[in-house]
Amino acid sequence: MAKSDMVVVENVSKRFEHEGNELTVLKNVSLTVQERDMLCVVGPSGAGKSTLLHLMGTLDLPTSGKIKYDGEDVTRFGSARLAAFRNERIGFVFQFHHLLPEFTAVENVMMPGLIRGQRRGKLKGRAEALLEEVGLAHRFSHRPGELSGGEQQRVALARALMMEPRLVLADEPTGNLDTATSHAVHELFFRLNEARGTTFLIVTHNPELAKLMPRVVSMRDGEIEGDVRKDVDSYRAPSSERPMTQSKSAEIGGDVDKVRAEEE
Ligand SMILES: Nc1ncnc2c1ncn2[C@@H]1O[C@H](COP(=O)(O)OP(=O)(O)OP(=O)(O)O)[C@@H](O)[C@H]1O
Numbered sequence: 037m038a039k040s041d042m043v044v045v046e047n048v049s050k051r052f053e054h055e056g057n058e059l060t061v062l063k064n065v066s067l068t069v070q071e072r073d074m075l076c077v078v079g080p081s082g083a084g085k086s087t088l089l090h091l092m093g094t095l096d097l098p099t100s101g102k103i104k105y106d107g108e109d110v111t112r113f114g115s116a117r118l119a120a121f122r123n124e125r126i127g128f129v130f131q132f133h134h135l136l137p138e139f140t141a142v143e144n145v146m147m148p149g150l151i152r153g154q155r156r157g158k159l160k161g162r163a164e165a166l167l168e169e170v171g172l173a174h175r176f177s178h179r180p181g182e183l184s185g186g187e188q189q190r191v192a193l194a195r196a197l198m199m200e201p202r203l204v205l206a207d208e209p210t211g212n213l214d215t216a217t218s219h220a221v222h223e224l225f226f227r228l229n230e231a232r233g234t235t236f237l238i239v240t241h242n243p244e245l246a247k248l249m250p251r252v253v254s255m256r257d258g259e260i261e262g263d264v265r266k267d268v269d270s271y272r273a274p275s276s277e278r279p280m281t282q283s284k285s286a287e288i289g290g291d292v293d294k295v296r297a298e299e300e
Pocket residue numbers: 052053054059061079080081082083084085086087088
């Protein structure tokens with residue numbers, strides 16, 4: 037079956053004002069992400085990878101150019117529509133994961149659903165299952181301050197998957213994790229891609245992950261330097277050393293304060 041275009045980045049440039057100087061961080065970048073793509077973005081530090089991810093996640097606006105989802109230019113959406121769009125469509129995993137300090141791991145994972153007004157009972161089971169998937173079954177009731185950096189990262193990962201987004205945008209999602217846990221997380225990504233057709237765009241400095249990904253986009257100095265598709269049959273997620281069970285509010289796109297008030 038032919039894959040359809042999901043996100044189209046069209047001639048996008050991004051400039052920042054810095055101490056009176058204009059800094060061009062993205063130069064006329066064009067990129068099409070298709071439904072079910074498993075793609076990673078690689079490149080040296082400062083190449084513009086995170087900036088591109090933010091723009092694609094509608095968290096910031098390009099200086100020029102368009103970003104289209106299913107043919108619609110989201111750079112023209114108003115802020116309320118954007119927040120709902122993000123909450124529903126996109127799962128974010130950032131370098132800084134912005135967990136809410138006063139909520140437990142399970143509640144943080146449930147948060148995107150709570151914001152949408154979904155029932156706690158239904159959300160809780162799913163949140164716990166996701167935490168189990170990322171190896172945190174023993175940390176349900178810990179608050180972020182009581183979790184290690186890698187554990188916090190995995191909570192953020194579970195939260196990103198909570199609403200079963202069609203697209204996951206991840207910035208070094210396994211950057212803080214040991215090899216076995218990284219493998220387990222990569223395997224989860226491939227499994228979700230296959231079972232649910234979830235599209236993944238992952239920024240990574242991890243050459244092992246890049247090797248597994250069917251599509252590798254490389255960036256340098258604000259430009260796309262290469263875009264390589266490998267034969268999809270040629271990748272295999274490594275069997276994980278640890279078998280998994282089957283079982284800032286912008287990231288979650290909505291009004292956290294409302295949920296906070298309801299909790300009280
Ligand atoms: N708000 C800003 N104002 C000015 N310059 C910025 C701003 N945000 C990013 N930059 C600059 O833009 C460039 C690209 O940044 P970006 O965070 O996209 O890089 P990256 O490819 O993600 O790097 P890394 O691998 O280190 O995470 C960097 O040189 C950075 O200093």
